[in-house]
Amino acid sequence: xxxxxxxxxxxxxxxxxxxxxxxxxxxxxxxxxxxxxxxxxxxxxxxxxxxxxxxxxxxxxxxxxxxxxxxxxxxxxxxxxxxxxxxxxxxxxxxxxxxxxxxxxxxxxxxxxxxxxxxxxxxxxxxxxxxxxxxxxxxxxxxxxxxxxxxx
Amino acid sequence: xxxxxxxxxxxxxxxxxxxxxxxxxxxxxxxxxxxxxxxxxxxxxxxxxxxxxxxxxxxxxxxxxxxxxxxxxxxxxxxxxxxxxxxxxxxxxxxxxxxxxxxxxxxxxxxxxxxxxxxxxxxxxxxxxxxxxxxxxxxxxxxxxxxxxxxxxxxxxxxxxxxxxxxxxxxxxxxxxxxxxxxxxxxxxxxxxxxxxxxxxxxxxxxxxxxxxxxxxxxxxxxxxxxxxxxxxxxxxxxxxxxxxxxxxxxxxx
Numbered sequence: 001x002x003x004x005x006x007x008x009x010x011x012x013x014x015x016x017x018x019x020x021x022x023x024x025x026x027x028x029x030x031x032x033x034x035x036x037x038x039x040x041x042x043x044x045x046x047x048x049x050x051x052x053x054x055x056x057x058x059x060x061x062x063x064x065x066x067x068x069x070x071x072x073x074x075x076x077x078x079x080x081x082x083x084x085x086x087x088x089x090x091x092x093x094x095x096x097x098x099x100x101x102x103x104x105x106x107x108x109x110x111x112x113x114x115x116x117x118x119x120x121x122x123x124x125x126x127x128x129x130x131x132x133x134x135x136x137x138x139x140x141x142x143x144x145x146x147x148x149x150x151x152x
Numbered sequence: 153x154x155x156x157x158x159x160x161x162x163x164x165x166x167x168x169x170x171x172x173x174x175x176x177x178x179x180x181x182x183x184x185x186x187x188x189x190x191x192x193x194x195x196x197x198x199x200x201x202x203x204x205x206x207x208x209x210x211x212x213x214x215x216x217x218x219x220x221x222x223x224x225x226x227x228x229x230x231x232x233x234x235x236x237x238x239x240x241x242x243x244x245x246x247x248x249x250x251x252x253x254x255x256x257x258x259x260x261x262x263x264x265x266x267x268x269x270x271x272x273x274x275x276x277x278x279x280x281x282x283x284x285x286x287x288x289x290x291x292x293x294x295x296x297x298x299x300x301x302x303x304x305x306x307x308x309x310x311x312x313x314x315x316x317x318x319x320x321x322x323x324x325x326x327x328x329x330x331x332x333x334x335x336x337x338x339x340x341x342x343x344x345x346x347x348x349x350x351x352x353x354x355x356x357x358x359x360x361x362x363x364x365x366x367x368x369x370x371x372x373x374x375x376x377x378x379x380x381x382x383x384x385x386x387x388x389x390x391x392x393x394x395x396x397x398x399x400x401x402x403x404x405x406x
Contacts (some may be wrong), residue, residue: 006234011317018321026325035279056334080219092274095202103336120273123202125341126349127210131199 036103037094043082049108055084056103057123064098077102077114088116095121159391162239165390171374178374182367189360197354209267211358215365217260218343220288221323223253223369228320231313238297241377243309244384246316248376252369254292259340261285280329281337284322291319305384351401 001009028034036056037047047053057077064075071090075098076083083114096102101122106115128136160166178370193211200207234242264282265275276282296316302308330339342362347354370376385391 004236011232011235014314014317015320018318022325024320033280035277035336036334038334063330093271095271096273100202103406118273118337120277121271122336123271123338125338127200127203127207127341127354128351128352129198130201131198132351 024094036077039077039082039084041077042084042108047108049110049112050107052107054103054105055086055100055114055116057084059096059098059100059102061098077104084114085112086114086116090117090119092119093121095123100124160194162241164241164385164388165394167241168378168381171378175371175374176373178367182364182371183358186364186368189357189364192357193354193361195358203271205368206267206270209263211361213260213263214342215357215361216256216263217285218362219365220253220257220260220285221371222366223249223256223373224246224288224291224316225320226373227253227322228316229375231316234309235313235317239311240384241381243313244380245373246313246371247309248380250292250295250299252372254289254296254370256365257285257289262291273310278335279334279336281326281335284307284326284329287322288319288326291322292316295319307386356388383391 036054039055039057041047042055055077057079059066060076060078060083064073066073073088073092076085078084086106088104088106096119099125103122104114104116104121105118109115161170190211194208197208197211199205227246230242230249231246233239235244261282264285268277269275295312297307298315299312302311327343329335330337341350342355342358350358382391382395
């Protein structure tokens with residue numbers, strides 16, 4: 001092996017070793033690197049009541065209830081397999097709404113309801129003009145209507 | 153000989169001359185694309201159905217984030233070339249990448265924070281994407297600190313090259329952080345395999361900003377590398393001829 005090839009092997013060896021070390025470290029700390037738990041992991045009993053963690057998922061359509069005169073809100077969060085009921089008192093981000101993503105910090109109470117102390121909105125990677133979004137929605141509604149009409 | 157260009161670039165006078173010839177082209181195309189992309193993105197492109205006008209910070213944030221990792225990869229690859237081929241010019245290029253990459257990383261973090269507050273509801277979270285990008289900033293700062301702490305040029309080059317190469321492992325972690333782990337940050341819209349999740353009216357100015365940023369980075373790296381070569385070769389005899397020539401061309405007197 002020429003000295004240059006030796007140096008090349010050394011560089012590749014260093015990259016491989018660091019990558020392996022990083023892989024093992026990140027695997028070992030998998031749960032700490034995860035930014036939030038999804039409802040399936042909550043349903044599996046991975047967190048105990050009173051233990052602080054972040055819960056993430058989609059806000060279920062039709063479950064958002066505000067108590068008039070207060071800042072209390074209740075809603076359900078889903079990962080399309082399991083649902084978790086959430087209570088929160090405070091200001092919600094502008095992007096927070098039914099059918100979109102959210103991440104909440106808090107803990108479970110004895111009944112399995114998630115009591116949130118902070119709620120963040122998580123949006124997806126889709127961008128489009130409002131007009132396009134409206135026409136897509138209208139198209140979807142029309143298709144749904146047509147489907148309903150064909151099955152009396 | 154196919155590798156002739158590579159060995160030629162290893163010669164400081166040749167690199168100095170070639171880089172000087174490329175600079176105006178790179179710089180001007182970066183400026184034209186950048187101004188067009190910025191006006192198009194910030195003014196002419198349609199607003200977003202969810203985020204309204206606020207999403208426009210994307211036109212600065214996404215290219216900075218891309219360039220923060222691209223510049224790092226360039227820094228690490230040229231450091232490896234410098235190490236393996238004992239090439240002084242490659243070390244000069246590597247050294248030139250660090251402050252530029254650190255600036256891109258800072259801009260990506262700052263614009264991300266400004267964007268995160270109104271949309272997500274927070275300035276900062278210890279999310280995998282955000283944390284790995286912050287680590288990238290520290291890698292750049294560490295590299296710069298290390299370089300200025302070692303006086304002997306050859307030693308500084310070797311030690312810094314090793315740091316740059318070790319840190320390159322962080323680049324795929326930044327990129328895949330949103331897929332490997334649950335994250336507050338959304339998945340990529342453009343920098344991925346498959347169709348961009350964005351209509352052409354928004355995508356075209358964004359791609360222009362990506363191109364402009366990359367050309368700007370190339371301009372800055374070559375400019376700084378030329379300066380670095382001048383500093384390192386200050387005793388070389390070719391230097392007098394090269395600098396004298398450019399003085400004669402611009403008609404300026406020292």
